[in-house]
Amino acid sequence: MFTPDKIQQQIVASIRQFVERKVIPVASRLEHNDEYPHEIVAGMKELGLFGCNVPEEYGGLGLSYTTFAMIVEELSRGWMSVVGPIGTHSVICDIINRFGTEEQRREYLPGLASGERRGGLALSEADAGTDVQRISTVATRTENGYLINGSKMWITNGRYGDTFVLAAKTDTKADPPHKGISAFIVEKGKGFNVVRDIDKLGYRGVETCELYFDNLFVPAKNLIGGRENEGFKQVMTGLESERINVAARGVGLARAAFEDAIHYAQQRHTFNKPICEHQAIQIMLAEMGVKIEAARLLTYSAAEKKDRGERCDLECGMAKLFATETAQEVAWQAMRVHGGAGYSKDLNVERYYRDAPLLVIGGGTNELQRLVIARRLVEKYPVK
Numbered sequence: 001m002f003t004p005d006k007i008q009q010q011i012v013a014s015i016r017q018f019v020e021r022k023v024i025p026v027a028s029r030l031e032h033n034d035e036y037p038h039e040i041v042a043g044m045k046e047l048g049l050f051g052c053n054v055p056e057e058y059g060g061l062g063l064s065y066t067t068f069a070m071i072v073e074e075l076s077r078g079w080m081s082v083v084g085p086i087g088t089h090s091v092i093c094d095i096i097n098r099f100g101t102e103e104q105r106r107e108y109l110p111g112l113a114s115g116e117r118r119g120g121l122a123l124s125e126a127d128a129g130t131d132v133q134r135i136s137t138v139a140t141r142t143e144n145g146y147l148i149n150g151s152k153m154w155i156t157n158g159r160y161g162d163t164f165v166l167a168a169k170t171d172t173k174a175d176p177p178h179k180g181i182s183a184f185i186v187e188k189g190k191g192f193n194v195v196r197d198i199d200k201l202g203y204r205g206v207e208t209c210e211l212y213f214d215n216l217f218v219p220a221k222n223l224i225g226g227r228e229n230e231g232f233k234q235v236m237t238g239l240e241s242e243r244i245n246v247a248a249r250g251v252g253l254a255r256a257a258f259e260d261a262i263h264y265a266q267q268r269h270t271f272n273k274p275i276c277e278h279q280a281i282q283i284m285l286a287e288m289g290v291k292i293e294a295a296r297l298l299t300y301s302a303a304e305k306k307d308r309g310e311r312c313d314l315e316c317g318m319a320k321l322f323a324t325e326t327a328q329e330v331a332w333q334a335m336r337v338h339g340g341a342g343y344s345k346d347l348n349v350e351r352y353y354r355d356a357p358l359l360v361i362g363g364g365t366n367e368l369q370r371l372v373i374a375r376r377l378v379e380k381y382p383v384k
């Protein structure tokens with residue numbers, strides 16, 4: 001059993017209250033209308049959630065990855081989409097804090113921490129997701145900086161965000177290609193175009209956009225860490241925290257589905273007893289409960305390892321893989337427990353069922369996680 005400390009318990013209690021009062025009552029309506037949750041986001045800003053992982057000296061809360069995962073779990077239990085505005089936002093805070101120059105930290109982190117600035121990560125392209133090295137957005141040097149040309153796909157916070165960490169090629173001939181990728185802090189302005197909001201199966205209410213850059217000027221001072229061709233490592237390291245975050249979303253979503261299912265199973269009667277007394281339903285509830293607990297333990301164990309500053313790509317991959325597959329399975333089982341009612345838009349179960357697949361795909365697909373996990377396990381067990 002994972003036991004949060006006193007402060008973590010207080011934080012979780014206040015987020016849970018926020019979710020019960022402000023998120024759950026409106027989630028279904030906003031989600032079905034694909035409407036941006038402006039009021040919820042304003043409330044999250046008030047709670048300081050945009051600065052969770054920004055150090056206090058730059059105006060943030062300076063929370064641990066473990067505490068952040070708890071917050072994400074609670075928010076996701078209410079509605080997975082509301083994690084969107086702080087998800088990749090927090091990843092870019094991490095990248096800037098870890099790899100940025102002191103000048104970049106001072107210029108960007110306070111605004112990001114307060115939520116005045118809203119961040120996103122512009123990595124994927126129409127032709128490059130898992131294989132990041134294939135990106136074709138280029139950054140060409142000019143006298144004082146770079147001109148960015150190309151396009152990005154699937155960029156969460158693309159419309160309401162204003163500050164992005166963007167990966168682009170500064171050396172198109174590098175071999176291997178990842179040695180030619182640099183990361184930049186880019187802001188909206190001339191040459192930054194939001195082409196469209198992508199219509200999605202789930203994760204609705206928050207925007208995921210296609211972006212197009214036409215000679216977007218980025219000053220040289222916005223090259224992260226002032227280091228050309230080191231963007232791949234900078235961004236990939238940032239994705240470790242993204243995996244913890246995605247795993248925690250999975251735990252939250254699975255919990256919501258499980259809670260709805262168990263309450264329904266206690267109330268719904270068939271053949272003169274509540275369905276939770278039928279063995280077939282009991283087996284499903286037991287499997288759901290065990291998997292959620294295991295997913296939670298893996299998630300917090302990975303987060304704690306990251307908090308200790310230890311290498312944790314294996315643990316983050318395991319947590320992301322297991323927690324998100326659990327979310328997908330539990331959402332489906334919850335629908336089965338609900339019978340026909342679960343298929344109706346009147347209940348939240350159908351939303352969990354539509355939201356869960358993104359967790360399997362985003363933050364590095366689960367096929368990729370399996371590759372990372374297997375590679376690390378083989379390393380850990382040398383040939384005898």
Ligand SMILES: Cc1cc2nc3c(=O)[nH]c(=O)nc-3n(C[C@H](O)[C@H](O)[C@H](O)COP(=O)(O)OP(=O)(O)OC[C@H]3O[C@@H](n4cnc5c(N)ncnc54)[C@H](O)[C@@H]3O)c2cc1C
Pocket residue numbers: 088120121122123124126127128129130131153154155156157200203208358361362363364365366367368371
């Ligand atoms: C709603 C949403 C929000 C997103 N938000 C962002 C964002 O904010 N910023 C951002 O940069 N990106 C974002 N993404 C993009 C996301 O990270 C990618 O979709 C994801 O990395 C997969 O890339 P892809 O879609 O190009 O699939 P592909 O890479 O084309 O993969 C297709 C299939 O092949 C499999 N595959 C690929 N390579 C291998 C391999 N070596 N071995 C085995 N199987 C393999 C994959 O697992 C998958 O099943 C978002 C995506 C979605 C759907």
